[in-house]
Amino acid sequence: MKTIFHKITASLALVLGLFFLYSCKDLTQLNINPNGVQPETVNPNLVMPTVLTETAKLYTNLGFQDIAGVVQHTQKDAWFSGHNDYDWGGDQSWTSYYDQLRNNDLVYQRAVALNMEFQQGVALVMKSILFGLITDLWGDAPYTNALKGEAGGLDNIAPKYDSQDVIYAGILADLDKASTLLSKPKASYSSIVESADVYYAGDPTKWQRLANSLKLRYLMRISTKQPDVAKSGIEKIVANPAQYPIIDDASFDATMAFVGNNSGDAWPSNSVFDISGSNYRRIKMCSTLLKAMQPTNDPRLAVWAKKVEIPLKVDATLPAGTDKIVSGVRYLSPDKVGNTPIDTDPNYVGIPPSISQLPSAYNFNPTPGQTSVNPHVSYLNEIYTQAKGTLLKSRLVSAAEVNFILAEAAQKGWAAGDAKTRYENAIKASLTAWGLSSSYATFITQKGVAYDGTLNQIISQKWIASWTSATEAWFDYRRTGLPALQAGPVAKRKVLPVRFYYMRDELNLNKTNSGAALDKLEVTANSQSDGKNSPWSKPWVIQGTGKPW
Numbered sequence: 090m091k092t093i094f095h096k097i098t099a100s101l102a103l104v105l106g107l108f109f110l111y112s113c114k115d116l117t118q119l120n121i122n123p124n125g126v127q128p129e130t131v132n133p134n135l136v137m138p139t140v141l142t143e144t145a146k147l148y149t150n151l152g153f154q155d156i157a158g159v160v161q162h163t164q165k166d167a168w169f170s171g172h173n174d175y176d177w178g179g180d181q182s183w184t185s186y187y188d189q190l191r192n193n194d195l196v197y198q199r200a201v202a203l204n205m206e207f208q209q210g211v212a213l214v215m216k217s218i219l220f221g222l223i224t225d226l227w228g229d230a231p232y233t234n235a236l237k238g239e240a241g242g243l244d245n246i247a248p249k250y251d252s253q254d255v256i257y258a259g260i261l262a263d264l265d266k267a268s269t270l271l272s273k274p275k276a277s278y279s280s281i282v283e284s285a286d287v288y289y290a291g292d293p294t295k296w297q298r299l300a301n302s303l304k305l306r307y308l309m310r311i312s313t314k315q316p317d318v319a320k321s322g323i324e325k326i327v328a329n330p331a332q333y334p335i336i337d338d339a340s341f342d343a344t345m346a347f348v349g350n351n352s353g354d355a356w357p358s359n360s361v362f363d364i365s366g367s368n369y370r371r372i373k374m375c376s377t378l379l380k381a382m383q384p385t386n387d388p389r390l391a392v393w394a395k396k397v398e399i400p401l402k403v404d405a406t407l408p409a410g411t412d413k414i415v416s417g418v419r420y421l422s423p424d425k426v427g428n429t430p431i432d433t434d435p436n437y438v439g440i441p442p443s444i445s446q447l448p449s450a451y452n453f454n455p456t457p458g459q460t461s462v463n464p465h466v467s468y469l470n471e472i473y474t475q476a477k478g479t480l481l482k483s484r485l486v487s488a489a490e491v492n493f494i495l496a497e498a499a500q501k502g503w504a505a506g507d508a509k510t511r512y513e514n515a516i517k518a519s520l521t522a523w524g525l526s527s528s529y530a531t532f533i534t535q536k537g538v539a540y541d542g543t544l545n546q547i548i549s550q551k552w553i554a555s556w557t558s559a560t561e562a563w564f565d566y567r568r569t570g571l572p573a574l575q576a577g578p579v580a581k582r583k584v585l586p587v588r589f590y591y592m593r594d595e596l597n598l599n600k601t602n603s604g605a606a607l608d609k610l611e612v613t614a615n616s617q618s619d620g621k622n623s624p625w626s627k628p629w630v631i632q633g634t635g636k637p638w
Contacts, residue, residue, distance in 0.1 A: 131195065137211065140189055158172035159559070166466075214300050214303065320503050344482040512540050591622050
């Protein structure tokens with residue numbers, strides 16, 4: 090669905106043309122687009138699907154693409170520098186996020202005008218997700234004065250930036266309001282169109298669970314800076330489950346399945362519409378994730394990754410110069426390997442993070458280069474070549490994430506339930522979401538998985554469970570320094586980044602306000618060569634915490 094704002098642009102062009110051709114006509118007639126819907130009369134159910142689908146795609150494009158490289162779920166072996174090395178170029182745009190916020194604001198304003206409480210609640214949840222991503226990714230950002238450009242005035246066209254604490258407080262307030270709006274039985278609402286809701290098919294109870302679960306997410310996000318606010322907020326939700334239901338079971342996960350009808354609504358690495366298969370082939374498993382999953386016999390590994398096509402084996406009994414394939418195994422004599430790092434695991438081999446300027450050559454690939462064909466490392470599972478599938482979903486909030494949050498809260502000593510039970514429920518929810526519920530009883534007893542009472546284990550398992558939704562793993566790492574991820578040898582810096590660059594257009598066109606936001610960033614030893622606008626400058630949410638480095 091095209092956005093209403095694109096239609097408005099087309100309408101203006103049409104009006105101007107008709108004005109010159111038929112200047113004698115009443116201008117009020119010419120201002121009506123016969124082929125479009127006017128914002129002041131649009132039904133919010135017409136715009137809501139665009140907000141939901143585009144937001145879900147934005148979230149997946151983060152968590153399955155470059156942020157998956159940051160948190161070392163995957164690595165790329167062609168066009169890799171942004172993914173592997175954080176070479177982001179300084180022009181990361183939030184335009185798509187604000188585009189959807191404008192659409193979403195139209196949904197909300199029209200829902201208020203028409204007294205549609207369900208749509209109001211949904212719009213407040215989506216506003217929270219989008220503004221949450223913006224401030225999580227960039228730091229301070231236009232918030233209070235955002236989305237008011239049509240009203241005119243310099244303060245609206247070039248809006249001031251609100252500080253992160255103000256934005257998080259606004260998000261929490263909006264989620265409270267959304268939870269109340271969505272607290273009624275479905276029959277109490279008017280004009281719910283189930284097909285317009287691609288997340289929950291018009292179920293207000295599930296949307297209320299999403300609102301309260303997002304509140305848990307953002308309370309934990311600010312827990313280091315505002316521990317009292319976080320503690321009291323989380324304890325209030327846990328103490329009142331009837332009033333504040335949450336996503337505590339995988340059946341309530343906030344997801345969006347990809348339809349797979351065209352390249353715009355298909356899984357991003359599919360080879361159905363990308364006939365070359367390049368988008369799929371470029372993404373390889375990262376050794377950091379594999380080495381965390383293999384010792385525990387993690388059943389999710391076989392769902393996410395493909396076994397190496399041709400394992401390597403170094404055999405000291407072979408004559409010097411031996412390099413041959415026998416029965417699907419490539420045998421090498423020690424002199425052929427020398428001091429070159431090599432991974433001879435017979436099942437799964439990942440590319441180490443930021444390993445070299447030519448990652449496609451890793452593990453003695455005989456054909457390095459942009460073709461991204463390497464039989465000696467693990468590709469993603471072949472389900473990721475498909476345009477759609479039962480597991481190919483945007484996963485915005487999951488029961489696994491929520492239970493991990495509560496496990497961490499309980500581990501801190503807050504009244505959030507039993508930490509061990511919450512942790513085990515998180516593991517079970519993740520396995521269930523990936524169709525592996527029958528594996529839980531065995532997996533939870535594995536050494537390294539069985540609960541050991543440490544924050545490191547909770548965050549590390551949460552990091553694994555965030556597969557394809559890696560943004561949360563990044564923000565957890567930024568807040569806790571866990572898991573203890575290390576930048577690779579050719580990464581742009583020796584530590585992981587903590588934010589996105591403000592884009593150049595914003596710095597030029599809204600210079601005063603963006604400059605004030607830059608002045609509030611904490612310059613670090615890792616960001617000095619970039620200046621203040623650096624991925625290694627610390628925003629408010631981690632300033633003074635000593636994290637993650």
